[in-house]
Amino acid sequence: MPDTPGSDGLTVGQVSARLGVTVRALHHWDEIGLARPSLRTAAGYRLYTAGDLERLHRVVVYRETGLGLDGIRAVLDDPTVDVPGALRAQRAQVAERIDRLQRLGAGLDRMIDAHERGLLLTAEQQVAVFGPRWNPDWPARARRRYGDTTQWLQYAERSASRGPGEWRAVADAVTGLDRALGDAMDAGVAPGSPEANRLVERHREVFASYFPLTRRMQVCLGRMYEADPEFAAHYDGVRTGLATWFRRIVDASARAHGIDPDTATWQ
Template sequence: MADAGLTVGATAGRVGVTVRALHHWDEVGLVSPSLRTTAGYRLYTDADVQRLERVVAYRDLGLGLDAIRAVLDDTSTGIGAALREQRVQLAGQIDDLRLLDERLERMAEAHERGILLSDEEQAATFGPDWDARRTGQARVLWGESPQWAQFAERSASRTREQWRALAGAMSALERDLGDALDRGVVPGSPEADALVERHREVFSHFFPLTRRMQVCLGRMYESDPGFAAHYDGVRAGLASWFRRCVDASARAQGIDPDTATWQ
């Protein structure tokens, strides 16, 4: 080999890299073949291969080509110092990967559980009447929908304090709906429309709620025994009244509530 040299292909096989990598390292002046055949083909000498092996060793440690060049060519650069600098950079990457891993774990749990709070934390956050099984039931019903995915994606980064604030906003809205019903607010009136819009804005913290989706929710509040019991527990007849308010607001926006679908 010392006399004849190795072709590019043979050298690539010897050091375990691609021919393309050798061409690139040649182009950037990191390692170039020292010999040529009479036909003009480039050949790597034994010294060239030894340098390539060092390049591969430092590349596998994560050094970039400029850092490798400095280690191999600049006698003023201490190899130990260069490697320690690489360790500092690697430590930062490890921290970033650890944070990414934690975020991925929370996202996976959010898709599986919905709310990333323990049963005790949920009771403390949402009140003693809250049933922690609700999110599990919701996942069974809507776990394949885009809205569940959006709910999970937002839930993954939501803190307990943010859940508490959102629960407070929902409770305040329900109280105001009950008060409006007591005062005889008429569906379709400006005050009723404002409450409907407020409901849509608050609910959109879970996933984007269109007006047509809101119509579907209004129907469910009235027809589903669990939802009807909840809203009628706030005020008798609230579920039906709110459904009429949502329908009237939808009509004002050019939406027929009788034909509206979940979109």
């Protein structure tokens, strides 16, 4: 069979190779009447003429613009169709998709940065939001320590959508909670009391700004706040002994929910 369509025409396989279109697509276009071969051999094989090949080329061109098959049929066969208008409408849809993909790409970049950095704030922004005692090295240290955990992934997902304003709201909520804890300890609020339990629940709600916190995980945090020098210094900076008092109210609340603080694990 020659490689140029003459009186004998081209087979489906030859047209597929020439135009870069699958045989399956050619068969489908034949079945729906969009681009049918004009000839058949005595054995029933389809053969495409030069005119058929020209129509197929136009189908491929319009398909590359994103037009659907019905739109292509109208452009090729309906003399009343405003072809430039149809192409302009398709161009507008392409522009919308490009804009959507660009926004998606920007979102993915932020998500990648959040997974790798934790906070998407400069060192100056971090200090402005969290106060002069904040150490901008803490997010990197946290990633090295917790970067392979589910909680770090949850934290990064939240961080990716936050700017300085959103983080300031989180910081204000934490500061308000610290103040309420200190005031309650000064007032002699007893572990296990309704007021203490409300503060434990408030802590879990505030902490959800970072990642969901179960009661068992909260018990583990209470231990860490008391044992870790940096956390203990923070809470004792609010009120002397606050880290230990906070651990006690968390433990009491956990017992009320059937959890043994001595055996609780991070789950």
